[in-house]
Amino acid sequence: MSFLIGEKMTGGYGGADILNGCTIAVEQGEIAVIVGPNGAGKSTAMKAVFGMLRLREGQVRLDGQDITALTPQDRVRAGMGFVPQTSNVFVSLTVEENLEMGAFIRDDDFSGTMAQVYDLFPILKEKRRQPAGELSGGQRQQVAVGRALMTHPKVLMLDEPTAGVSPIVMDELFDKILDIAATGIAILMVEQNARQALNIADRGYVLVQGSNRFTDTGAALLADPEVRRSFLGG
């Protein structure tokens, strides 16, 4: 029984189904990565797990609880953090205000959490009075991740966190994600940069046309000749 599981999920945005019975699961302290070709439904699977899409069939369970009927907002309260692919920071708010907004649903003192985020991303502490819109792409992604961490989530979901950043920044981000997983948070992410992502993944899902094609540990998938040939470019 996995900590977070989206089981046999089927559904779409009205019209044809995009997901056809795919299953995604992740354990606490682990990193699960969804890869696959364009249009395979990677982001859709992620959104389905987070409740931004109504499922026709299948269910989502968090820590044994069925959360299929919850709205995204309620899932945030239940312990899930989500970092969208685009527009994932408040550009006109300062870095610190972004983090504060991340903690909006918390009524307790969140200064400790903020200190943890600053420890994780020291550059943010330096720039905390700057509007997030003035930061570089990689720094913005750090703000976005930091914002999602402010609720102390048990699961952190990242939709293509490295889209549009340089390779150096990408490596740095993946390092941070490993650090986050090490604190016991379950991490589920969708990645275009499949090879690098599978490198850090405990578990990898290769989706094709909305269903699971291969599921294994990241290392095993990287070693699998068929996966390499079809999805990793040789």
Next chain:
Amino acid sequence: MSQTTRGVLLYAVMALLIVAVGLAQSWTLALAILNLCLISAVMALGVNIQWGYAGLFNVGIMGFAALGGIGAVLVSMPPVPGALGAGGVNLGLAALAIVGTLGAALYVRERAPLSLRKPLGLATVVAGYFVMRIFLDPASEAIEAVDPASAGYLGGLGLPILIGWAVGGLFAAGAAYLVGKLTLGLRSDYLAIATLGISEIILAILKNENWLTRGVKNVTGLPRPVPDERVLQEAPWIADLAARFGTDTITAAAVVARLAYACLFAAVLLIVLWLAERALRAPWGRMMRAIRDNRDAAEAMGKDVTGRHLQVFVLGSAVVGIAGAMLVTLDGQFTPGSYNPLRYTFLIWVMVIVGGSGNNWGAILGGFLIWYLWVMAEPAGTLIMNRLTSGMESGPLRDQMLAAAPHLRLFLMGLILLLVLRFAPSGLIPERTRR
């Protein structure tokens, strides 16, 4: 029920409503309402061309209607003897100054170094304005001094007023071209604010440039395109007609005169409608709707969106201008002080939305229905207030409620607009979706 049946039915109901006034009150009143309904319908048609075809939000209808009105005045009123002599030379120089300024501004725009274009262009326009004022101020003073009690302005050309309708349309089109050039490249809300501004400016000019418009002293006694009621009363055939219908000659003359107006207005309405419908069905109309529904896609396909918008904005404003000229003709006077944006801009919007934006038949029906309600709501409001307060002893509260009765119709119009937007957003006769 098919859409056509529905439309026919709604028009029949509208006709019945007007006939009911004729039967219950008087035919002169019914015809008076009909005439204004026709004018409102033309105006609504003009706005529908802009909004329904292209999605342009014009909040300056009042200004374009007033420009149409002054067009009718300047064409039809007799010239004021001596006025041109008094200020003509200076006026000509002022006009020259305007032309010179425009030329200089264009030259600056084309030739000046890039970084200096905007400030230099602005400076040219400002300087040109002051040069124009040097000539215009004495000219206006001299013209206004000519027989100020009955004239005090340039007067018109003394041509038939029907020509004035066309000129009114041209005036409105010209103003629309200028505003459109400035603001149409920008997004929708700016056009709204810009048109709101331009209509206030037009009204300010019409109220204050007395040498041209007599301003708030009003121009009265405009020539009529149809025989005068008072002349008709003397005509033997009117007496004959009156006898046949068992009424007096005064009523008969009024009915005939108003019918004549109604025929003229209806002719204009039908011509505009015919042209508008033809344009809508032509490739041009298809392109307009394509632009309205997906501006980006149309732009990507190489359509000159701003250019098309300018075209439709000018055409629609011209129609509004013609309607404005018709209105002044019907009133027989031009009174700049009476233009009010609620009545001349926003009421027209209610007509278009209620009728069905994008559908010309809908816009016309909206024009008829809303004008009818607007006129009928005032006496109805007074009646209701009288009833409501009949049990009260006379005092300040009762007085205030009675005085407030006319405002009920503002409330009614707002309510109708909100209800239609909410429950029938495509209006009484929705736009047809053609393949």
Next chain:
Amino acid sequence: MENLLNALVLLSNFVLIPAIAYGAQLALGALGVTLIYAVLRFSNFAHGDTMAFGTAIVILFTWWLQGQGIGLGPLPTALLALPVGILAAILLLLVTDRWVYRFYRARRSPPVVLVMASVGVMFIYNAITRFIIGTGDQRFEDGARFALKVGDFKALTGLDQGLAIRTSQIITIVVMVVVVSAVFWFLQRTRTGKAMRAYSDNEDLALLSGINPDRVVMITWILVAILATIAGTLYGLDKSFRPFTYFQLLLPIFAAAIVGGIGQPFGAIAGGFVIAISEVVVTYAYKGFLTYLVPESWAPAGLVQMLGTDYKFAVSFIILVIVLLVRPTGIFRGRVI
């Protein structure tokens, strides 16, 4: 030297002080418009009439207070009545939102539909205001009319030109500074204010962060009601109250909001002053001013007025057009609408 001082006093008396007071009123109005635009994303055509409604209630309550013999001494009684007008305006706006705007918000209708709805609301507010107070001019200023009288100033300085400062002008400026500081403090420092800015910045992410949109919208309307009523009352004290004039204020207010950068609170303030100062500067007749500065033989014959006061709306419009051509996003880089 004395001529120069006289000229400056003349200019302060007829240009500077009135323009600053008017600018403060426009700024408060534009701040309301810009908040609605930032949070609800439409241009509210009913804003002028919201101001008229709030002010009408303030006037009615002022009259009642005056009838009871309650006053503030040298200060206008209207200040005492202000909270009542604000409450009434809050109620009106919240009811309107519940019955009109909420529906379109829930369906995510395009902004132009909301604008159209605001036209309907404008008609209704118009009717309500006229119903409760009529269409005429109402004066409700009381207390001491002048904070500084012409005679006192002349006696004090010995200059020919007098300087008068009306109580209403001082109050306008003081109240504006207090209210604007409070609004900015709220937006920048409080959790709710930050949530409002966050919602305005990125609606989806705000929802994801657990910010309650209904609450943000409600707070916005409350702020708008406060700003509109205060702006309207100050304008009424300074000039006079007539429902139609308030409707017409829509143009300079919108111009101010756009010139400053729509959706930008700081821009609304700057825009308000830009519009007001240009309006007064352009429509002032400089004859007297120049007479002090140039030799007698050069004294101008005409009024030396750039534009008649009847054309003051043209000024807002011209400034608006210039700014749109030179810098389409406005002074403070608002959204492009």
